[in-house]
Amino acid sequence: MYSSVKGSPLGLIGLARRAGMVEQGVFLTRRALSQGRASLVLMARDGSEIQKEKISRVLRHKSVPVITWGTCEDLGAILGGGSVTALAVTDRGMAKRMIDELPGQSESKCVTNSARSGK
Secondary structure (H helix, E strand, O other), X not given: OHHHOOOOHHHXXXXXXXXXXXXXXXXXXXXXHHOOOOOEEEEOOOOOHHHHHHHHHHHOOOOEEEEEOOOHHHXXXXXXXXXXXXXXXXXXXXXXXXXXXXXXXXXXXXXXXXXXXXX
């Protein structure tokens, strides 16, 4: 199982879940974003375009980093359940660690609100 890999980015995701720092699934990810609790969003590469667009609509109004990584099955296995399209990390420190460790294995992009950034 992926979450047993200690000291790795995969282990960080499992650790964050066990510590209650993760909202998993599209609905909970959107809610965490809307409430301003999400510090990072991870989306599976093979997730449904419709589901990813639901999250992207909320992200257009936020300045939250997004990492596209793994498959729905990969994320689900790490989190100890079924298929997962997206998750939100709600702890800033853990989000920073994941951003530092995951980019070598992912496409990383930051979605920002142009009104906030003055562009």
